[in-house]
Amino acid sequence: MKKIVSLFSVLIMFVSIHCGGNVSDDKTVLVSVPNDPTVSFRVWFKVGSQNDPPGKEGLANITASMLTDAATKQNSYEQILDKLYPLAASYSASTSVEMTVITGRTHKDNLKEYFPLYTQAILEPAFKQNDLDRIKSQVSNYLENVLRYASDEELGKAVLYNEIFAGTPYGHIDAGLIESVKSINLDDVRSFYQEHYTKDNFVVGVGGGFEDALVRQLKDQLAVLPAGKTNKVLPPAPKSINGMEVVIVEKDAAATALSMGFPIDILRGSKEWYALAIANSWLGEHRNSSSHLYQVIREERGLNYGDYSYIENFPNGGRRNMPPQNVSRRQQIFEIWIRPVPNDARHFALRAALREFKALVENGMTQENFDLTRHFLKKYVLHYAPTTMERLGYALDDRFYNIDGSHLGKFRKMMDEITLADVNAAIKKHWQYGNMKIVIITNEAAKMKDALVNNTPSPINYTSPKPDNILAEDKEIISFPLDIKQESVKIVPVAELFMK
């Protein structure tokens, strides 16, 4: 009979591989999968939007795009597209607040043709004006049009992060600010590249069916980058939140998107984090009907499409089912995401979400929910990284967080070790109900503000009959007090967001 190998042991195996071998060191992360017919690359530069100079917000993101979506000294951008085309291979850059990763993947058959294109993108960018114009136009369109008008869900989260981290290096989204992006020129890009893309500032990640020689070749080539340490940015110190601080973004919206949260001082790797992850999963596992908020707001009441919560940054939640990689950061927030609800149910939905969160903070988890959730997570995390590229991403994040072993391996192990008491202690220590930023994307902002500060009851009308227990609970939700002060509510027209 075939030996049964669980995916867990496979994860462990990866860890042992990337720690051993003569090509490994503290600047190399390897995920060897010998029978994978493809090779995955992730070269991580320790730079992100936190390094954007004031007035040049968006420069880290644009510089990274000038490597991967633009000409090199050897090839025009058109020539690069021509050469990559038959390979069905590509490379791209992702910039988050602390990490920039140049990602690429090719079939082994095409490695010889692909590899020089990938390394030239990192090492020999041409920095041409017409490429910069095109990339700036893309970013400006995203900020001015897409984010403000076509994606209220991402808009709500972007405003939440900007509000919580205002005045810190985390205080603007990765795409930057509209006026700053306009001001970015080739000199800015060149000097940012020279300062941050140095041989002291990267970690090489290679995964799949590669040979050691390939890793050596990649590292030798990257060694030509100039020396230079980036000025270290201190972790952000977000201002304390006093009570419920509300930002209403006013726009002609047919439905209301809600995001809310506060900073938390805990990062993956510690036992407490995994304890808090159990509570968070029960409250709001992303895109999963096991989420309690989902059950209360969507499943029982049909008010929207989904309701989730997070203890780590989770960009583009509408487009992905599983957590992203390489958006690691030293300061996380707790976040609740309520997908668009009808405008006339906005106050009710906000109350329903906060009421559930308050109950969890005050009462902790029950034994039954705790057991269900830890069993769930123990297997569910297997789906976090099914591909080599994703495992490589996690392995880099392990390096970011200095995790001994692997986060996913530890996650599973902790599900057997953590007790209900651990979870409830973590909730008490890291979550609180009273001080929170709330972002509401909606129309008729003044009316919403009035209702909030006056604690106006928010009755709810359903199109279908509801069981008695739901109706009884609704009575409590309708008048659930939120304690929002007049001076703690700010109304911002959407057209004024992300300007400068």
Place this chain on the structure above:
Amino acid sequence: MAGSIFPYEYKQEILPNGLKVIMIPMDSPGLVAYYSVVRTGSRDEVEKGKSGFAHFFEHMMFRGTKKYPGPVYDSIMTTMGANRNAYTTDDLTAYHLNFAKEDLEKVVELESDRFQNLSYPESAFQTEAGAVYGEYRKGITQPFWVLNEKMQNLAYDVHTYKHTTIGFEEDIKAMPQAFEYSKSFFKRFYRPENVVIVVAGDIDPSATIELVKRYYGGWEKGYVAPKISPEPAQKKERIGNVSYSGKTLPIIDIAYKGDALDPENMDYVAALLLGDLAFGENSDLYKKLYIQEQKVQFIAASTPMNRDVPLFEIYSMVKNENDIDYIRDEVYKTLEMFKTTPTDATKLENLKRRNKYSFLMGLDTPDNVAGGLARLVAVTGGIEIVDKLYGQMEKVTPENIMSAAKKYFVPERRTVVVLKGVQK
């Protein structure tokens, strides 16, 4: 399999009740992907006022049975740590799960149970209608959503491709009243001869088929094919405009009535390549408009694989409203050139190579293998189409490309819609 592009050996079996099962063992330690592909989508919504119902019904499939009511089903799935979801498109509805191999039998039991014995009260049905409307509200903020609604409505007169998969808004609003209809929907379409199960990953095919036989064997036949009115041939060009309530750069969508997926139809197979050759990211027009002149945010083409006549579309987001006509004319000029000038042989070979590697690189997880096959399986009823289609694509010549351009990209097959934002 010699001469096959598909790199995995697979086994296929059809149960006496017509249920087809495709099993693809692959190297994926401990992990299994399980797709139930229902060959019904918004295409099958023939009754007036019932657009969007296939998608709505997909939601109802999570509401449980008498044996495993919704909360019990949810709780078992939660304990399994299964990653599960579903989606609906024009031609299919797919229910998919990823889970650990030791849970296979439980998954087969639960899936077979809900496909045979779905049961929900009217109140749950009505509540779910609210969630579907929420999904509509979430989507309608996107310009492309608005554009597609307009394009499909304008391009089709009688065929059900006239509405998008989520349906007309007025039909979504009326969904709570359609409880009885929903039961007939289940009876007509959720039948074994209309479903294909695709299981990929760490599986033993003979043990898997035994499980499927045990749990699905009693499922009764009874599929009633909907009477879908064929779309009459379009006689002349159609032109429309649509407003988007927010702020956006204008988008132009140029669509041509194509042909249904048919690997024997060399014009169709050539059209699959033509879209890429003419508008893909190393095409002359892409380089001109996007990289050199920088007049567009993007330009792309789509040549879909459908059971009935789809739209072959070229769409572009234009930076300056005054350039819309210019972009449109450049697209027309490009298509005219493809009618008269044979495609460079190297370019054609490069595209064939690209398609091969793109396919192979996409087959990296059980979910990607099973999920990647779902549409082809739904449209054709089997997996044989993969080798057939890639084999035919290999044979496409520059003459085939010219012939496809002449056949499809003519004014009388064309519908053009321009979307503009209301806010400046």
